[in-house]
Amino acid sequence: MKKRKVVIFSVSFGNGHNQVSNVLIKQLKAKQYDVEVIDTFDVINKLFHKVVLDSYLHLLRFRPTLWGKIYHYSENNPDTIFLKQFNAFLTNKLFRTLQEKCANIVITTHPIATTLLANVIRKKQLHIQLYALLTDFAVHPMSVHPEVDRYFIASEHLLYYANVYNLDQQKFHPTGIPTFKENIQNHSKIEWRKKLHLNEKMKTILVAGGGVGLAKFTEILSGLEAYEEKLQIICVTGDNKKAKLKIERMESKNHIRALGFTNLFMEYLKASDVIISKAGGVTMSEALVCETPILIFQPLPGQEEQNSQFLMNYGAAIKAEVLEEIPVLLERIIFNEYYSKMMQENAHKLKPNNAAAAISNVIEVIDQEESVFIIS
Numbered sequence: 001m002k003k004r005k006v007v008i009f010s011v012s013f014g015n016g017h018n019q020v021s022n023v024l025i026k027q028l029k030a031k032q033y034d035v036e037v038i039d040t041f042d043v044i045n046k047l048f049h050k051v052v053l054d055s056y057l058h059l060l061r062f063r064p065t066l067w068g069k070i071y072h073y074s075e076n077n078p079d080t081i082f083l084k085q086f087n088a089f090l091t092n093k094l095f096r097t098l099q100e101k102c103a104n105i106v107i108t109t110h111p112i113a114t115t116l117l118a119n120v121i122r123k124k125q126l127h128i129q130l131y132a133l134l135t136d137f138a139v140h141p142m143s144v145h146p147e148v149d150r151y152f153i154a155s156e157h158l159l160y161y162a163n164v165y166n167l168d169q170q171k172f173h174p175t176g177i178p179t180f181k182e183n184i185q186n187h188s189k190i191e192w193r194k195k196l197h198l199n200e201k202m203k204t205i206l207v208a209g210g211g212v213g214l215a216k217f218t219e220i221l222s223g224l225e226a227y228e229e230k231l232q233i234i235c236v237t238g239d240n241k242k243a244k245l246k247i248e249r250m251e252s253k254n255h256i257r258a259l260g261f262t263n264l265f266m267e268y269l270k271a272s273d274v275i276i277s278k279a280g281g282v283t284m285s286e287a288l289v290c291e292t293p294i295l296i297f298q299p300l301p302g303q304e305e306q307n308s309q310f311l312m313n314y315g316a317a318i319k320a321e322v323l324e325e326i327p328v329l330l331e332r333i334i335f336n337e338y339y340s341k342m343m344q345e346n347a348h349k350l351k352p353n354n355a356a357a358a359i360s361n362v363i364e365v366i367d368q369e370e371s372v373f374i375i376s
Contacts, residue, residue, distance in 0.1 A: 003032055003033060004034065004105060004367060005033070005034045005036075005103050005104050005105070006034065006035045006104070006106075006107065006363075007035075007036050007037075007038055007097075007101050007103040007105070007106050008021045008036070008038070008106075008107045009038055009106060009107070009110075009113040010038070010039055010040065010110065010113065011039065011040050011041065011109070012039050012041070015238070016210075016280055016281060016282030016283070017110050017135060017282075018037070019180070019282055020133065020135055020177065020178050021037045021107075021109055022037065022180075023179065023180055024107065024178060025037065027357050027359070027360035028360050036101060040108075040110070040112070040116060043093060064301055065301060068300070068301020069301075070302075071301065075140065076141075090116055090119070090120075091119060091120050095123075095126075098128065104367075105129045105363065106131070108130070108131070108133065109133045109135055110135070111132075111140040112142060114142060114143045115143075115145065117130060117147075118130060118146075118148060121147045122145075122146075122147055129149050129370065130148050131151075131363060132144075132152070133178075134153050134154060134177075135154075136154065137154045137284070137306060137307045137310035138158070138161075139151065139158060139161040139164075139165070140303070149366065150171055150362060150363075151172045152173050152175045152355075152359050153172055153173065153174050155176065156174035157174075158172075158174065175352060176285065176351070176353070177281055177282060177285035177352065177355055178355040178356035178359065179266065179282070179285055179286045179352075179355070181266045182289065182353075182355075184267070184270050184290055185270075187270070189270060192271035195267070196267060196268060196271055199232050199255065202230065202232040202255065203229065203334045204231070204232040204233075204234070205224070205231055205232070205233045205273065205275075206233075206268055206269055206272040206275045206276070206277075206292075207220055207221075207233060207235045207277070208235075208238075208265075208275060208283060209237060209240065209277070210238060210277070211238045212238055212239050212240060213236075213237040213238040213244075214240075214298075215277070215298075216298070217243050217246070218243075218247065218250060219323055220276060220326060221233065221235070223323060223324070223326055223327050225253065225254070226327055227331075230253055231254045231255070233255065233257070234257045234259065235247050235256065235257070236259050236262060236265060237259065238260065238261055239261065240260075241260065269290045269292050270290040270292065272292055273292075273334045273340065274292065274293045274333045274334055275287050275292050275295065276297055277294065278298055278299045278300060279296050279300075279304040280307070281304075284317075285355075287347065289351050291344045291347045291348050291351065293340055293343035293347070294316060294317035294343075294347075295318055295333065296311070296312075296317050296318070296319040297323075297326060314346055314349070314350055315343060315346035316350055318333070
């Protein structure tokens with residue numbers, strides 16, 4: 001029997017969407033699907049992709065407030081941002097891709113990709129299963145379309161969105177956001193510190209800025225000099241080489257380790273007493289899986305603000321409004337065992353249970369039902 005073809009349409013806005021796609025590949029291939037990941041904008045046009053990505057990164061670095069306005073505009077006008085100006089062009093490009101790949105099943109990991117693929121399926125009247133995988137702790141209107149067969153959401157606490165959008169709740173599956181290392185809890189915090197050659201007894205803080213390294217690393221590190229106790233601080237700067245170099249040149253009484261991209265991010269996360277980060281959906285999901293308390297600082301306007309609010313509502317995160325608050329809030333987490341334990345327990349309640357496996361199981365069941373219906 002010929003393998004069914006799954007095409008995952010990702011978007012290179014940060015590293016999270018591509019990471020989620022790669023996690024899914026293994027699970028789907030284990031179920032004998034032929035799987036391929038495609039960058040949605042890259043397929044449309046490489047120059048178009050570069051312009052969009054560069055503009056997005058520029059907004060995040062220098063005009064985050066403007067990005068927030070664009071995000072909220074897209075919530076109120078989900079079908080207008082790309083489709084009005086590029087409707088026919090985008091539809092035909094993506095339609096040809098679906099034909100070339102002989103796609104039976106499509107998974108999208110970004111609301112823009114969902115909107116574009118839903119439009120293609122509607123315009124071309126295609127019989128393709130479409131699944132929207134939400135990588136934030138909210139359901140953006142651009143992800144909601146009649147052509148979407150199922151929605152994979154970050155938590156059961158988001159099921160109320162079915163009522164918000166007047167949809168059947170059975171279409172929503174609270175699988176969680178997929179992460180690479182679901183078995184990270186097989187080793188304790190101390191065991192991971194040993195494996196990573198970290199000091200086992202020192203209070204350990206992870207500072208992260210996402211794939212593009214958007215964090216005030218040096219300012220945060222300077223603020224942590226105020227503690228009498230020496231700290232162990234790991235800075236993951238992602239693609240921000242300048243930030244890594246600045247950290248390496250800093251003089252500090254604390255033990256600081258600066259890393260760029262690392263495949264051991266979740267190991268460092270599990271080895272830490274707290275993570276200081278903006279609130280990207282995938283990073284937050286990884287923190288939940290590791291049951292590591294979260295201190296959010298400068299989340300991006302829009303989706304990350306929503307992620308922040310969700311995690312604070314359920315006690316897995318606290319937020320520093322200004323830089324000067326970080327040392328005060330950190331003290332509450334790393335030197336107050338009761339408070340830290342409470343945050344860990346709240347993370348445990350929220351964390352997904354092997355999200356990628358749950359998603360692939362849902363797809364397999366629905367695909368088998370569809371096959372039986374077609375045969376009969």
